[in-house]
Amino acid sequence: MSEACFHCGDEIVGRPIVYDEKLFCCNGCSMVFQLLSENNLDSFYTIEQGAGVKPKNANTHKYAFLDVPEIRQKYVTFEDENSLHLTLFLPTIHCSSCIYLLENIQKIEPNVSSCNVNFVQKTAAIILKKEASLSEFALLLDRIGYAPNFGDKKALEKKRNYQFLYKLGVAGFAFGSIMLWTFPEYLGIEDDNPEIQSFTAYLSLAVSIPVLLYSASDYLKSAYKALRFRSLNLDVPISVGILALYAQSVYTILSGQGTGYMDSFAGFVFFLLIGKWFQSKTYESLSFERDYTAYFPVAVTRINEEIEEIVEIDKISIGDLIKLRNEEIIPCDALLTSDTVSIDYSFVTGESEPIRLHKGDFIYAGGKIVGKPAIVRAENESNRSQLTRIWNESGESATEEKSDRLSVYFLSGVLILAAASAIIWYFLDLHRIVEIVVAVLIVACPCALALSKPFTYGNITRILGRKGLFLKNAEVIEQLNQTTDIVFDKTGTLTSNKDREVQYDGAPLTDSQKLAISSITNASSHPLSRAITLQLQKEGIQPESIEEFEEVSGNGIKGAYEEKQIQLGKASFVGAISHSNETEVHVKIEDDYLGKFRIESAFRTDIFKVLETLGSEKEIHVLSGDSEKDKTKIASAVPNIKELHFGQTPEDKKEYIHLLQNKGRKVLMIGDGLNDAGALKKADVGIAISEDIFRFTPGSNAIIDADSLAILPQLLNTSKFSRTILGICYVFSILYNIVGLTFAISGELTPLIAAILMPISSITIVFISTVLAYLKAN
Amino acid sequence: MGIIYLMLIVSLIIALIFLFSFFWAAKSGQYDDDYSPSVRILFDDEKQSTENQQTDGSTEV
Numbered sequence: 001m002s003e004a005c006f007h008c009g010d011e012i013v014g015r016p017i018v019y020d021e022k023l024f025c026c027n028g029c030s031m032v033f034q035l036l037s038e039n040n041l042d043s044f045y046t047i048e049q050g051a052g053v054k055p056k057n058a059n060t061h062k063y064a065f066l067d068v069p070e071i072r073q074k075y076v077t078f079e080d081e082n083s084l085h086l087t088l089f090l091p092t093i094h095c096s097s098c099i100y101l102l103e104n105i106q107k108i109e110p111n112v113s114s115c116n117v118n119f120v121q122k123t124a125a126i127i128l129k130k131e132a133s134l135s136e137f138a139l140l141l142d143r144i145g146y147a148p149n150f151g152d153k154k155a156l157e158k159k160r161n162y163q164f165l166y167k168l169g170v171a172g173f174a175f176g177s178i179m180l181w182t183f184p185e186y187l188g189i190e191d192d193n194p195e196i197q198s199f200t201a202y203l204s205l206a207v208s209i210p211v212l213l214y215s216a217s218d219y220l221k222s223a224y225k226a227l228r229f230r231s232l233n234l235d236v237p238i239s240v241g242i243l244a245l246y247a248q249s250v251y252t253i254l255s256g257q258g259t260g261y262m263d264s265f266a267g268f269v270f271f272l273l274i275g276k277w278f279q280s281k282t283y284e285s286l287s288f289e290r291d292y293t294a295y296f297p298v299a300v301t302r303i304n305e306e307i308e309e310i311v312e313i314d315k316i317s318i319g320d321l322i323k324l325r326n327e328e329i330i331p332c333d334a335l336l337t338s339d340t341v342s343i344d345y346s347f348v349t350g351e352s353e354p355i356r357l358h359k360g361d362f363i364y365a366g367g368k369i370v371g372k373p374a375i376v377r378a379e380n381e382s383n384r385s386q387l388t389r390i391w392n393e394s395g396e397s398a399t400e401e402k403s404d405r406l407s408v409y410f411l412s413g414v415l416i417l418a419a420a421s422a423i424i425w426y427f428l429d430l431h432r433i434v435e436i437v438v439a440v441l442i443v444a445c446p447c448a449l450a451l452s453k454p455f456t457y458g459n460i461t462r463i464l465g466r467k468g469l470f471l472k473n474a475e476v477i478e479q480l481n482q483t484t485d486i487v488f489d490k491t492g493t494l495t496s497n498k499d500r501e502v503q504y505d506g507a508p509l510t511d512s513q514k515l516a517i518s519s520i521t522n523a524s525s526h527p528l529s530r531a532i533t534l535q536l537q538k539e540g541i542q543p544e545s546i547e548e549f550e551e552v553s554g555n556g557i558k559g560a561y562e563e564k565q566i567q568l569g570k571a572s573f574v575g576a577i578s579h580s581n582e583t584e585v586h587v588k589i590e591d592d593y594l595g596k597f598r599i600e601s602a603f604r605t606d607i608f609k610v611l612e613t614l615g616s617e618k619e620i621h622v623l624s625g626d627s628e629k630d631k632t633k634i635a636s637a638v639p640n641i642k643e644l645h646f647g648q649t650p651e652d653k654k655e656y657i658h659l660l661q662n663k664g665r666k667v668l669m670i671g672d673g674l675n676d677a678g679a680l681k682k683a684d685v686g687i688a689i690s691e692d693i694f695r696f697t698p699g700s701n702a703i704i705d706a707d708s709l710a711i712l713p714q715l716l717n718t719s720k721f722s723r724t725i726l727g728i729c730y731v732f733s734i735l736y737n738i739v740g741l742t743f744a745i746s747g748e749l750t751p752l753i754a755a756i757l758m759p760i761s762s763i764t765i766v767f768i769s770t771v772l773a774y775l776k777a778n
Numbered sequence: 779m780g781i782i783y784l785m786l787i788v789s790l791i792i793a794l795i796f797l798f799s800f801f802w803a804a805k806s807g808q809y810d811d812d813y814s815p816s817v818r819i820l821f822d823d824e825k826q827s828t829e830n831q832q833t834d835g836s837t838e839v
Contacts, residue, residue: 043821099814118810120814162805165804166801196782203786
């Protein structure tokens with residue numbers, strides 16, 4: 001019964017569109033299929049099933065700004081007589097079929113010379129022939145489902161940083177080489193050839209210099225900065241360890257006493273960098289820094305003395321007349337000068353239904369025009385709008401630089417031990433004091449201890465990422481484990497924008513009326529129409545084809561079925577009156593008003609169970625911008641909920657979190673989209689929920705895939721498990737340190753013992769941390 | 779024992795060659811995208827096979 005669309009793989013709701021014996025969910029999908037099959041790109045469908053992206057109706061002017069020379073120049077990286085090169089950010093790239101299609105796009109658009117996809121960064125490097133029109137090419141990409149994102153220039157400008165790979169390479173090279181040269185020492189045969197030994201010692205010294213100055217430079221710099229501001233971070237003990245190890249080794253080599261611990265030194269730096277690399281690998285393709293500007297247009301149409309011209313957004317000044325077409329975003333607060341307009345404010349308020357404004361009304365930035373084009377007068381410049389204010393207010397980071405208590409204890413412990421052994425040896429043998437103190441510092445070098453954290457957090461980050469929770473950085477794990485309160489947003493978080501509940505109010509419908517309605521709604525791809533079709537289908541109504549159909553954008557649909565005129569849509573569209581704030585679709589057949597469908601977003605499956613599980617450990621708060629209609633439903637389904645507030649504005653939510661924090665609570669906020677942006681930033685940890693993690697990632701600490709919300713307790717549990725792993729690692733590394741220190745303080749620490757003890761301790765920690773994390777994950 | 783010194787130097791040089799080829803590989807973007815190339819190599823085969831089919835078809839006609 002539920003067939004999947006041949007192009008996009010989505011379940012087909014209602015009557016499928018049949019083309020070439022294949023079933024499609026909408027016209028858009030079948031159009032893309034036609035385009036691809038006409039151009040011999042059918043392989044797109046054999047590489048992966050249902051891999052297509054459902055195209056949206058793009059208006060033909062959408063990319064007109066690309067033909068304005070100044071703007072075009074910004075995106076074109078290179079241009080000569082025959083060709084122009086540019087790199088486009090295409091966020092919908094998601095599978096191997098996408099690569100195939102985009103790299104063969106010249107079959108559709110002969111003006112493309114080459115297209116090279118970078119899957120990880122979701123970009124395509126494109127070479128176009130000179131005569132190609134950028135705007136037409138962008139429109140083609142949009143039509144086949146790969147709408148280029150021009151708002152987010154940062155993503156393109158971000159030059160890949162190879163420094164890190166170089167550092168890792170240098171450390172690895174030094175580690176391997178020095179181990180090879182130190183090999184005789186591992187076997188205890190170093191004394192046979194003192195010349196060779198000193199030769200390899202100097203080689204090690206030479207090779208280790210770039211490791212200290214280049215590979216380890218980030219740690220040393222960070223420690224130096226911390227000390228200068230009289231604070232401590234984890235890099236301080238690491239740097240002390242690195243420097244003590246290095247200084248001792250240099251001294252040993254220069255004084256001709258042996259090869260020192262250069263192998264341990266290089267290995268330590270190498271493992272540290274690998275731990276870091278582990279952490280960075282998971283979220284390479286996610287961008288957490290994208291903000292509202294990514295949704296703002298690059299250029300708008302300005303009406304200057306009756307002439308329409310496309311100008312860059314920065315050039316808009318107060319009083320300018322701007323023309324906005326369907327689907328375009330309002331770039332600045334403005335006054336409406338055309339008669340009426342429908343605006344979708346879902347970015348700002350989370351409310352998916354467009355609102356209707358009249359001439360002279362004030363329009364806030366961030367809304368999206370639906371339907372008829374509108375002319376507005378700018379009331380301020382685009383960077384001072386309400387949205388910007390919400391974002392800027394919450395700019396201050398929630399986490400302050402906290403001095404790492406552990407490293408303070410550790411450092412003081414090591415210093416006390418070193419002092420103690422100095423005092424002991426003062427009485428035993430005055431000449432050996434320096435040697436002993438340095439040995440203590442080296443063995444106490446927190447190699448294993450310092451590796452525990454990056455490796456454990458790196459592994460946990462990867463595991464969480466695989467399960468749909470993407471963390472911005474490893475510190476988020478620590479903050480997650482400390483949270484005492486979880487604040488949920490309702491719309492879009494507890495409820496899903498995909499699933500809707502449809503209820504009918506009004507004169508009872510006969511089956512033939514239902515059939516008529518479902519046949520009309522089936523012709524429309526609007527989400528509300530789909531919801532109604534689906535609902536009627538559940539009641540056993542199969543839509544049929546219709547004679548006449550028209551979609552009035554932003555208002556409703558009308559059509560004829562068996563010679564009856566049917567209208568569905570807004571109250572005003574069918575001539576009814578409604579004062580409700582709910583999402584409604586009113587029905588009129590011929591001249592009779594029948595009633596309305598109320599459409600509510602449905603709660604996610606199992607969401608109440610999730611809240612209840614979480615509620616047993618933490619305090620749960622639910623904040624909603626909606627009216628109180630779901631209050632009893634939530635309260636009765638989740639008995640252990642702490643607080644439940646309705647009618648909250650984005651500022652209220654932020655203030656609420658602020659109050660909790662003032663009471664000393666650690667707050668985890670889970671919300672969606674831009675309307676919760678301020679609250680997400682305010683909270684100790686803000687998790688943005690997203691139906692498509694690659695498309696919508698506001699400035700939060702983490703992103704959770706909407707489907708993974710059901711396993712949130714499990715995810716938090718995994719994150720918490722990092723504490724156990726760390727504990728075990730700490731026990732091991734402290735054991736190693738105790739053994740090492742015993743040798744060092746008693747003056748028995750031979751290079752052989754140190755050479756074996758130190759790398760082995762690091763490797764065990766790496767091993768333990770990785771194995772435990774993966775055991776937990778499975 | 780002189781040969782040992784030579785071997786040590788040679789081993790260092792070889793290691794350096796690999797280090798610099800790693801730099802070169804990183805700089806030329808070979809680590810930028812570890813997914814697309816693995817897929818792309820399969821496309822080329824397919825393109826050829828469709829071309830073959832076409833030429834086969836034309837000879838039959």
